[in-house]
Amino acid sequence: MSTPSPRSASSHVVVIGGGPGGYEAALVARSLGARVTVVERQGLGGAAVLTDVVPSKTLIATAEWMTIAERAPDLGIRTSDGTSVHGLGVDLQAVNKRVLALAEAQSADIRGRLEREGIEVVNGTGRLDGPSRVVVDAPGSPDDDGRVLETDTILLATGATPRTLPTAQPDGERILTWTQLYSLTELPEKLIVVGSGVTGAEFAGAYNALGADVVLVSSRDRVLPGEDEDAAELIEGVFRSRGMTVLSRTRAESAVRTADGVAVTLSDGRVIEGSHVLMAVGGVPNTEGMGLEKAGVVLDDRGYIEVDKVSRTSVRGIYAAGDCTGVFPLASVAAMQGRIAMHHALGDAVVPLRLGAVASNIFTAPEIATVGYSEEALKGQNSRYITTTLPLARNPRAKMTGVRDGFVKLFAHPEAGVVLGGVVVAPRASEYIFPITLAVRNHLTVDDVAATFTIYPSLSGTTAEAARVLDARVQER
Helix, strand or coil: CCCCCCHHHCCCCCCCCCCCHHHHHHHEEEECCCEEEEEEECCCHHHHHCCCCHHHHHHHHHHHHHHHHHHHHHHHCCCCCCCCHHHHCCCCCHHHHHHHCCCCCHHHHHHHCCCCCCCCEEEEEEEECCCCCEEEEHHHHHHHCCCEEEEEEEEECCCEECEEEECCCCCCEEEEEEHHHHHCCCCCEEEEEEEEHHHHHHHHHHHHHHHHHEECCCCCCCCCCCCHHHHHHHHHHHHHHHEEEEEECCCCCEEEEECEEEEECCCCCEEEEEEEEEEECCCEEEECCCCCCHHHHCCCCCCCCCCCCCCCCCCCEEECHHHHHCCCCCHHHHHHHHHHHHHCCCCCCCCCCHHHHHHHHCCCEEEEEEEEEHHHHHHHHCCCCEEEEEEEHHHHHHHHHHHHHHEEECCCCCCCEEEEEEEEECCCCHHHHHHHHHHHHHCCHHHHCCCCCCCCCCCHHHHHHHHHHHHHHHCCC
């Protein structure tokens, strides 16, 4: 643990935004001896906890039980009257009530942790008044509205909000962003999901599993266009096999209310009618109206705050972390950026941000987890590599649990055998990617992975088997 320095002990740090980047930074700054104030307008945990990561993954975890139930008859499981478990239904109001309760509980836990550490939490919206002053806008709070915080260091962790289209304005009832889904009390009869990136694919898969008729509109040739091609094709095949309609190579031009639902007009002229539409067309950074330009903070042409690898902005003493920087829209990356920023600002030893070893996961069913170089990146930079893909269908543990869809793919250097990256498509792939992440982070070889014991039977055994296949090819060279 770092020892507080005279510099940090005399410092006042103001964090604007209480999401993962903000509260993790606050904890580090406090541990280094600084006086810390966190300004948050929505609630501790920010959008990640209250409207994004925690709620969506809780909803998806509920939907996962329905996909497990699909396999139950193959395993010989029946209800007490001998009928199939396929008759299971979903009480969406109860599901969403639990989702929101968990999010609120997590937010309260974070607040409690910060307060126990002696961190001041101010409810309101922070904006810059120069490079070392933060003004708090907190209407309804006579103590905090207009309060001026003089500070030595500022961390901007304001996150992002769902992008909307002028011709498809959300109303919170039929035309929805992903933050508004949790107000639904009944399962949509027919949900149109516009956008086939990570958010769109996750919600489309979840609502399809919960029992809704789902139409997924993709502007590209396939769903998840930014992901491993084999993984994306597998997920799209799974979606279609579960009855989802996937419309490729077309965009949504508009969405309007009808008498009892919505009508979405596509770029090819078709009009798709449904009960609800989810607009999942990306996000925009929360950087407007914060006085950033006046303070000299440089934004890129999309409105994101430009930062370096230790989270510094263009202004001395002002740092930024999380989705407002556009670096990598993951809670884990935001938290790391925030921690790095405070270590650097308060004079502690710090290792710059390394994105090459960031593991990411898409919470579809099955999940897609990736780490290190992608095959597209390796091809794009003309790197020499070898690869192998092993299907989970031949894994004994997968057979026992009725898992058919999924694979493990590894990339390695052809001579040195160093693991360059990997893809896991499987139930709970987010757990199985960890050994590959360790290999990438520590420059291990496929021989290192192949020589490591695994449990028999286990899905992770396929990772070791894939490493053995590649190691044999390295040895042949």
